[in-house]
Amino acid sequence: MRHDIWKIILILGLGGIFGYVIGNVLAGLVLAALGVIGWQLHRMQKLYRWIQSPHNYPMPESTGQLYLLHRELSRKARSSRLRKKQLTALFSQFRQAVSALPDAIVLIDAVGQIRWANNNAEHQLGIRWPADANLRLGNLVRDPKLHTLLSEAPLKHDSSSPGVGVEIRSSHNAERVINIKVIPYTEELRMVVGRDVTRLMKVNQIRTDFVANVSHELKTPLTVLRGYLELLDGNKKLDPSLQRPIQQMAVQSERMQLIVQDLLFLSKLEEPQELSSRESIDVTHLINTIVEMIQPKVKEHAHKLELDIDYDLRILGNQSELHSAFSNLILNAVNYTSANGIIKVRWRRSEESSDAEFMVSDNGAGIAAQHLPRLTERFYRIDADRSRDGGGTGLGLAIVKHVLQRHEAILEVDSIEGVGSTFTCVFPENRVSSSSDMQRLADS
């Protein structure tokens, strides 16, 4: 700065002397000032050209204040070039990593247009990048389940898990099954992740077939065994020492028969046809039948059974599946509540929506929070002895879960250990009808 000021003073001084020599000091000073301005403008012009395109112009050799400015600018330009290089390298590494993932990754915007896709998106979903850029994913992968998933997936990022997704057939190879999940990650972008689950589905199918086959093979021998045991049980001619073992064999064979029955029923529920039929079911009648069936057990435990039922409300579903689910829930309430308990069965529209709720609550043993997530697993029991004593197979809630899935319904469980439990089956509006609707249909 001082260097610049001295230079200007010197030029102005020379201008003054020149003016004095020609007899007009002011003209000399003005001339010198114009020279200083022109000189500074020229330097700034050189600096500006260099900033604009550093590759086409030599670096201006400035001095003084402009030199400092120029030095700072070139330092900033160098570091920003370096950062750009590093970011480009990082970005291309990231893209390579995402491309190398075994999953198909497709980025879509709010209306479902493709913004980017990795290599596996072509193998699994038939989406080619960049050829399919800006096309709608739903138009390229035509599957109603994917369509529903895309329309229902939230746009805004939320921390909840993306759920189980949907399984669709690969458009490239119909034998392959792809699980699709949609994960929102910015205000308007969503990531569609496709994973090949063909092997998993095959293993699942083998397991389901195996359980179904074994249960089926056990059915006939067990029926024969039970027949003979019934004949022997109570036979007066039999040695008295054999009577107790035979009674125990009869009880155990009955238990085995119940397990086999439940396993066969579960296998049927798992068959590929995913949703149940839509017959109009008179739920009031269904509940009355179950109540009649369990009345001896209710009396045996001296429970009080309270019913709160909307007689008009019906379900569009499958009678035997719903009978099994509802009876399992009521029987559990009866079995896991100590004597003189209160069991409430409620069938009504939800208070907040048009859904319908089948609710069973008790003031029994309750369930500790850590068991709740695993309750609907096959053979998951909190107290195996108590379950067996009550005639449980350990499959009841697994059956309830499957039946509800086939009716597009969900199971909610609220329980406090030592206080009681409430199991609620929530049926969506599209599965609910009413007797008055039926009457109107019959009249028209």
Ligand code: ADP
């Ligand atoms: P189980 O045949 O053993 O009853 P379920 O699948 O119906 O099998 O139930 C699984 C477990 O959940 C039961 O063993 C029991 O420990 C617990 N459970 C179910 N319903 C209730 C209830 N109403 N109160 C307390 N515990 C329950």
